[in-house]
Amino acid sequence: MVGPARSRTNGRHAGNRGPAGRRFEDRIRGVPRARHRLHAADLAIYGVLATVAAVTIYPFWNVIAVSVSSYSAYLENPLLVIPREPSIQAYRFVLAHPLIRSSYRNTVFVTVAGTAFRMILITLTAYPLARRGLRGKRVLVTLLVVTLMFNGGLIPNFLLVRKLGLYNTLLALFVPGALSAFHVILMKSFLETVPESLIEAATMDGAPEIVILARIIVPVATPIIATLSLFNAVSLWNSFFSAVVYIRDRGLWTMQLLLREIVVEQTTFLEDPTEFTAEYTPQNLKYGVIVVAMLPILFVYPFLQRYFVKGIVIGSVKG
Amino acid sequence: MKRLFALLIVAGALFVPAILGATGVSEETATTGRDTLSFLGSWPSTFEPEGNPVVEYIDEQTNIDFAFETPANLGERRQLVFASAEYPDMIQWHVSDLENRLLLDAVEDGIVLPVTEEVKAAENIQRYTNPLSWPALEITDDGEYYVIPANTIVRADGYFVRKDWLDNVGIELTGDHSVTLEEFTEILRRFTEEDPDGNGRDDTYGLTFGSRDGQLFLGIGWPFGVGRWAGLDWFRSVDGEAYPYMPLTYAKNHTNMIEALEYHRMIWEKGYIDPNWPTNTGRAAVDRLYSGVVGMSDQFGGHTYRHLYNIQQQNPDAEATYITGVTRGGPVEGPGFGSGLYMLHTVQTPGKEPVAVRWINWLLSDEGFELTWHGLEGLHFTRNTDGTRTYLPEYDEYAGWRTYLAKARRYNEPRFFMKANAGQAAIEQMTRWVHQCMENVVYSPDLGYRPPSASTQSLLDAKTELDVTISKIIVGRLPVDAWWDALENWYDAGGDAYLRDMNEYIARQE
Numbered sequence: 001m002v003g004p005a006r007s008r009t010n011g012r013h014a015g016n017r018g019p020a021g022r023r024f025e026d027r028i029r030g031v032p033r034a035r036h037r038l039h040a041a042d043l044a045i046y047g048v049l050a051t052v053a054a055v056t057i058y059p060f061w062n063v064i065a066v067s068v069s070s071y072s073a074y075l076e077n078p079l080l081v082i083p084r085e086p087s088i089q090a091y092r093f094v095l096a097h098p099l100i101r102s103s104y105r106n107t108v109f110v111t112v113a114g115t116a117f118r119m120i121l122i123t124l125t126a127y128p129l130a131r132r133g134l135r136g137k138r139v140l141v142t143l144l145v146v147t148l149m150f151n152g153g154l155i156p157n158f159l160l161v162r163k164l165g166l167y168n169t170l171l172a173l174f175v176p177g178a179l180s181a182f183h184v185i186l187m188k189s190f191l192e193t194v195p196e197s198l199i200e201a202a203t204m205d206g207a208p209e210i211v212i213l214a215r216i217i218v219p220v221a222t223p224i225i226a227t228l229s230l231f232n233a234v235s236l237w238n239s240f241f242s243a244v245v246y247i248r249d250r251g252l253w254t255m256q257l258l259l260r261e262i263v264v265e266q267t268t269f270l271e272d273p274t275e276f277t278a279e280y281t282p283q284n285l286k287y288g289v290i291v292v293a294m295l296p297i298l299f300v301y302p303f304l305q306r307y308f309v310k311g312i313v314i315g316s317v318k319g
Numbered sequence: 320m321k322r323l324f325a326l327l328i329v330a331g332a333l334f335v336p337a338i339l340g341a342t343g344v345s346e347e348t349a350t351t352g353r354d355t356l357s358f359l360g361s362w363p364s365t366f367e368p369e370g371n372p373v374v375e376y377i378d379e380q381t382n383i384d385f386a387f388e389t390p391a392n393l394g395e396r397r398q399l400v401f402a403s404a405e406y407p408d409m410i411q412w413h414v415s416d417l418e419n420r421l422l423l424d425a426v427e428d429g430i431v432l433p434v435t436e437e438v439k440a441a442e443n444i445q446r447y448t449n450p451l452s453w454p455a456l457e458i459t460d461d462g463e464y465y466v467i468p469a470n471t472i473v474r475a476d477g478y479f480v481r482k483d484w485l486d487n488v489g490i491e492l493t494g495d496h497s498v499t500l501e502e503f504t505e506i507l508r509r510f511t512e513e514d515p516d517g518n519g520r521d522d523t524y525g526l527t528f529g530s531r532d533g534q535l536f537l538g539i540g541w542p543f544g545v546g547r548w549a550g551l552d553w554f555r556s557v558d559g560e561a562y563p564y565m566p567l568t569y570a571k572n573h574t575n576m577i578e579a580l581e582y583h584r585m586i587w588e589k590g591y592i593d594p595n596w597p598t599n600t601g602r603a604a605v606d607r608l609y610s611g612v613v614g615m616s617d618q619f620g621g622h623t624y625r626h627l628y629n630i631q632q633q634n635p636d637a638e639a640t641y642i643t644g645v646t647r648g649g650p651v652e653g654p655g656f657g658s659g660l661y662m663l664h665t666v667q668t669p670g671k672e673p674v675a676v677r678w679i680n681w682l683l684s685d686e687g688f689e690l691t692w693h694g695l696e697g698l699h700f701t702r703n704t705d706g707t708r709t710y711l712p713e714y715d716e717y718a719g720w721r722t723y724l725a726k727a728r729r730y731n732e733p734r735f736f737m738k739a740n741a742g743q744a745a746i747e748q749m750t751r752w753v754h755q756c757m758e759n760v761v762y763s764p765d766l767g768y769r770p771p772s773a774s775t776q777s778l779l780d781a782k783t784e785l786d787v788t789i790s791k792i793i794v795g796r797l798p799v800d801a802w803w804d805a806l807e808n809w810y811d812a813g814g815d816a817y818l819r820d821m822n823e824y825i826a827r828q829e
Contacts, residue, residue, distance in 0.1 A: 072633050075610035099364060155402045162403055244392045245399060250367070257391045261364035283606065 067091075067287040074284050090288025099250060099258050100292075106170060107237060107255040108296070114174030114236045115229050121179045122187050122228060123221075127213055129184070130191035131199075141188075144181045154245065161246055172246035173254070174236055183228050190224040191217065230304045237297055255293045262289050354674045357386040359400065360411035361393045366720040373695055373717070373724065381681050383674055401425060406667035409675045411726065412466070414660040417458055418769060422665070426458065426465045431665045433463040437676035443683035444468070444676070449659030449730040454828060455766050456660075467679050469662035470730035474756035475541065475644065475653020478526070479608065479618040479626055480506070482638035484515035495755050497644035497651045500542050500582075507591035510614040516634075525586070527593035527613040529604035535583075535596060535790040538617055542645045543567075543579035546654040547617075553654040554763045554821065561815070562822045564764060569806065569814060580802060583793045597790070609633060615642075620752035621737040624745045643755040655760035657767035659730050679727045688732070691725035693739045700739075710740035733757070764828065770820035772813060781812035 058081075065080040073084035094100055128134055129141060152160070157176060158167075166172040194217065202212045218225065240256040247253060263286050368374050368387040378384060388407060390396035400406055401421060416422050425431045438444055448468050456464050477496075485491065488509035492498070498506070507525030509515065515523055528538040540546055544567045546553035552566040559572045567575040586592055593613050595603070608616045609629045618626060620641050627639035644651030666675045681687045693700055693708060694717045700708040718738050728735055733753040737746055772778070788805040791797040 075606055075633060078606070097365070098367060155399075158399050158402060244390075244395050248388060248390065248396075250364075250389050253391065258364060261391060283602075 063287045063290050066284050067291045069284055071282040071284050074282070078283070087284070090285045091292070093285040094288045094292050097258070097262070097289075099253055102251050103253045103255045103258040104292075106252055110170055110173045110239070110254060111233050111236045113170075114178070115233045117174060118178045118180070118183075118232045119225060119229055122183050123213070123218070123225070125179060126184050126187035126191055127217060130188045130194075132196065141185075144184055148181045158245055167246060168248045168252065169246075170252060173239060173242050176242075180232075183231070187221070187224055187228065190221060194220050226304055230301075233300070234297060259289055259293045262286060353382050353384050354671075354677075355384045355386065356409060356671060356674050356678065357388065357407040358409045358411070359388045359390065359393070359396060359407040360409075360723075360726065362387070362389045362723050363720045365716070366723060372698055373690070376690065376695060377678075377681075380686065381678050383678055397421065401430070406430065408666065408668040408671040410665050410667065412663040412665065414657060414663060414767065416663065417455065417466075417660075417767070423458065425665070425667075430667055431465050432667065432669060432672055433465055434467055434666055434672050434676060435462075435464045437672050438464050438467060441676050441680040443680045443687075444727070447683045447727075447729040447731070449473070451658040451762065451766055452660045452730075455658040455768075456663075466663040466665055467676060467727075468660055469664065469679070469727040470659045471661035471728060472730060472733050472736070472753070472757060473655045473657070473659045473760055473762070474620075474733070474753055475651075475655060475759045476617055476619050477644055477752070477756055478615045478642040479620075479623055480640050480642055481510075481515070481614040481630075482640040483636060484510055484523075484614045485640065486638075487515045487517055488513045492640055492642065495644075496640070496642055496752065497646060497755070497759075498642055500539075500645055500647045503539070503542075503642070503645045504586065504591075506615070507586060508589070511589070511591045515614055516611060522612065524593045524613045525591040526615040527599060527604045527607045528596055528617060529599045529601070530597050532600070533597050533790070534786045535793050536786070537579050537583055537789065539583065539586075539645060540579045541653050542647045543575045543582070544652070545575050545579050551654070551656050552763065552765075552821075553656070553761075554765050554825065555761070556764075562818050564822050564825050565818060569809070569818065571806065576802060576806075577799055580789065580792050580799050584795060584799065587793050588795060597794075611637075619736070620756055621733055621749050623749050623752070624741045625738060641749075641752045643752050644759050651759045652761045653756065653759040655762040657763075660767070661728075662726065664726065682725055682727045683729060687725075688729060688735065691721050691728075692735050694721070707743075708739070714738075714740050731757075764825045765821055766828070768821070768824050770817065770824065772816045772820045775813050778809070778813035778817060781809040781814065785809055 061081060062079065065083045066074050066078070067090045068083045068086055068088065069080055070085035070087045070089070073080065077084075125144075129137060129144075134140075151157075161167050161172050161176055166175060198216055198220070199212055202216055207215070238256060239254065240260065243254045243257045247257070362368075366389065368385070368389065374385060374387070386407075388396075393411065397410060397412075398421065400410070412419070412422060422431065444467070447470070449470050452468050452470060456466055456468055458465060480492075485506070488506075490506055490509065510523055510525040512521075514521070526538075528536070530536075536547065537543075537545060538547055544553075544555065546566065546568065552568065554564045554566055556563060557565050557567065557570060557573065560570050567573055570576065583592075593599070593604075593607055595607060599607065604616060605626070607613050608618075608626065609632075611630065611634055616626075620643070623639050623641050627637060630637045630639070644653060646652075664675060664679065666672050682691065694710075694714055696702060698711070699714040699717050700710045703709055715738075718740075722736070725735070734746060734750055737749055739746075741749070785805050788797060788801055792799055792801060
């Protein structure tokens, strides 16, 4: 009689146990664990991680605290953690800037439309490459990988964008380079883990490829889609250099471009001071602009974080 | 179904860009009888040329329809303009671009056009351009001018000083407000040790400076004859050195640099200088002044009352004055770099040379100067019956971009750089100080020239090493004598060739 092979250790292999002797299977099943005493090593690890976290969070916290404090409070203590002499002057300054609304609108448009556009391209490219039996697959993948290694450079890209009629349009900020070879490979790696039997079953039911992609593949690929969407959204939101190169009209400036102009405008030490006949923009007002620029990403990140963590390793898990 | 889907994909690829695309810039249109001029230059983010009454006024006065391009980064935009070969009529450059290969190649290739006849015939450009600037404009050997000059005022800036602190410690500035080095040091000491703000706490310092990437420089170097600005060499006529003209910074047989280093080290060790000096990047030094931690800072004299206004937001009792110079005996001599040039303008479109020069010439006229300093009557000020002006709140907003609008300034008119609504008495006082600072200038005879030997990597590295050595000596991490070793390395790295080339250039100018 043939039956399932039994492990000689019956699952009690020493390598499956954690520091408290719990089996790996028990830990992931949420089986209550035995009390665990903190060792010196644990304390050291927690201490280091807490320090790193504090050092990482502090600059953000300082910017937020200063942005809601008065300039006098900032002068007394530039290293504020707790806001002093609360003031919304910074945010009034931000809202009063003539370019703030247009730049915000442009950035939101580029981020949303750009992410959607890129994800559609990435998915449509990765799906056929992930299917078995695609003729010429190796050639196509090679062509894709080559683009990872070579780039035309700034001037050829600029000339190409002009020739395509995209210069001085928001499309220039997300259409060139929309299909990232790296992201296609990540997506392809994930889609290769989708059981072929799922697709075969749908095919036998008469579903066309587009329906298979839309109703089966995309829902299954939600983690990788969410991850890559987040990567692209953050990248597009923070995009600065493309805007410098391809945008001419101020009405099409993005937030990062405006932010740079406001923050850098009056801070160049070696610039001839005679040029600055206006009042200096106090630091707390500049910090208000920084907070406004980073707020949307801060709000979106927590909702997509679970996908982000999962998606980081998703392309590397096989079988 | 498949065919329908394929059609949808193609249609989407064609129409989506059309739906999502934004419009480009409207083409400039020529109005009958008026000239047009497209201009690429630097502007602040708050400047909006469309519907701007000041721009419209200039359009009307000059009979030019302007199309201002307002890029985020002028340097990058210039590179791309020349790469794409689609040139605006006129482009703004910085004086440092006189050695920029982009500009020089554009001149050689005939892209940038000569403006010699027009500039020579422009009365205001001739009258209000620093005479020293003209030789610097000859960037080719054919005797032609390829750039329209725009000056700034050349002055050896002094120090903004808290007058209320001086009163509290019993010091009064007299005469032309210059002081000896001993008097200057005594002011620093009293500001640091004698509670000048009267708050009963030992929380003040004499002086602050900014730093560049953590590097300290000799902010009080000029009484020692070694200049003050990091990276700029103040050539002087010297005896007993390898070359007739040398910055005393690089002198092997003079001890000016050693004395300057010793002085800065002394005031650092005694705590007379703001301990935040190494981290005062950007405008952090100004923040220290505004917060009332320090009593002095090296600032342009024409901004004295602007700084005072900001200090008074924290301390309403603050008062301000200005030290115009520091000397170790004899007349005050301060470094003057370059030839007074600040901006340059080039013309790329044939036929636009007279239009461009006409605009710049108008900006230097009495009418143009009045506009760029005071603004528009009715919008920025009203005229009183006695002829004086009352400034409106809109003037402060105009002050944020009027210096950008003034693409040329009078080289001998410091009032332009002061806010016109500072008050007549304040303007007169600041003008006296700035004029004194202008008179204190001893020009470096190179007039801003830099030979190719100044840009070799080894020399740049050695210069960085000199700057690091200065910083370390000041804070006590190296002995003062370490300067000589660093200087020797600088000579070996190409410093000698640099000095030789500079002396050859100066000799040619003479």
